[in-house]
Amino acid sequence: MGGYVLRRILQTVPVLLGVSLLAFAVMHVVPGDPVRLIAGPDAPESVVLRIRTELGLDRPLYEQYASFLGRALRGDLGRSLRSRAPVVDEIVARFPATLELTTASMLIAVVAGVPLGLIAAVRRSTWVDYLAMLTSLSTLSMPVFWLAIVAIWLFSLQLGWLPVSGRAGPPWQWDGFRHLVLPAVTLATTSLAITSRLTRSGMLEVLGREYVTTAWAKGLPPLGVVGKHALKNALIPVVTVVGLQYGFLLGGAVVTETIFAWPGVGRLAMTAILQRDYPVVQGCVLLVAVLFVLVNLLVDLLYGWLDPRIRFE
């Protein structure tokens, strides 16, 4: 296990370097001169020069990247061009909101998706299975932003049950919870559908194995066979998906947070993109990608622990 852990961690290093390179490139693929874009067309030469030096854009590319990387490692991602505040501070201030939203969505996706897939697999080729799979396929086909708008129209505007947007305090308080429901549920839908499909196919595969047949033959109660023997093994691929889905949720949070005015990193990124606030864009993109890589590292380690065969591949 120790060797596997070390190997897997070392594999992450080049990926993280690549991620930082791509985040760095965000600033440099902008057509034309980003400084002119930032300063505006009529800015005096002195301002242009100041911004150029401030961003370090007057130095050679490799030097810029090295300094970007060095500063990023020390937790310095530059300053926002709009608010002048350090990018790290801006992100840190908004990260708890995003963490709250994505975690709530992940919980919904797993708590609802796993049982749904389980029931569909156990009742294979019955109307229960068809209904569950048709529902998940429909959910996968729904544009989340549209679903969010329909939900706002129905639950906020027509029924008046839930607030339209915003965040109000921690989720364990009633008002904070009410604000969290709509964004968390809409963000969760895609992941829920994928989780249920994967649980179903994982279960179907496992249910066909000999040891499950043996368990039935021994006369174990259905709950014991399905819950204890089959589910445990069927859940291994689900663990991986949860890791992948976490990244997806972080990306999806950009849309959900924008629609529900949820004060998280996704909304910060979107606002920064529209305002051409490149250091903030860069910081958000870097943060999300690094988080995603780390979550997947964690998932892989967990996977290796759950399924010893993986370690020896």
Next chain:
Amino acid sequence: MSVAWRRFVAHRLALAGLVLIVGLAIVAALARQVAPHDPIRQDLPRALAAPSHDFPLGADEFGRCILSRILYGARLSLLVGVIATAIGAVTGILLGLLAGYFPRLDALVMRTMEVLLAFPSILLAIAIVAALGPSLVNVMIAVGLRSIPAYARLTRSIVLSLKELEFVQGVHALGAGHARVLFRHILPNSVSPLVVFSSMQVATSILLAAILSFLGLGVQPPTPEWGKMVSDGRAYLLEAPHVSLFPGVAIFLTVLGFNCLGDGLRDALDPRMRAGVGE
């Protein structure tokens, strides 16, 4: 083929998907003939009009016929979905072929793909479009780029398994060059999983393109685009929910069509992939 076709037809959901897509494609092609109104002409006194005999799906904030705009918008969504997928497919398949066939390139290509995969697709696409500037072409590029790693991975895994098979070894022994082996023997044998995957990819691409438009990063007004229409209707949700509602239904049905088609194709062409899931 006939076995596959029979299996496909037996899959009622897939057939429904195919009918949906073909119908949509026909309507999109004949938009000018089918649409009751000009999709761009404004009729301000009729702004936000509810669905009626004249405007079957109502009118938007400029009094434009929503049905007509949806019909014209179908062209754009189908076009973006297909071209973006093609961009990703061509690049990804090529990279996957190289990585799977030449062990020396494998690590380099796959590590690069991992880096691309590290960025959530929505965020990557938004960042690309934001950097390149909002336009139809840039949306296609951004959405297409996103699917490259998945295509590369899938192709690579197919190549790895095919390359060891006897017929490939045989072609080698007969003196065929690398290019010939790759494109004449390996690629044609990888078609069915790639077709299945592409059907699902078109669905995802249409969704992602709609998201970009919704966020204001896609086609610019007054061109009718579904995602943008949903977004524009948000401001009138209380008095005229139909403005946002119907374009969203159009996106939903189109994406559902491609997903059902993909599901059916998978069952018909590639029983091995039954266990898999879109991404």
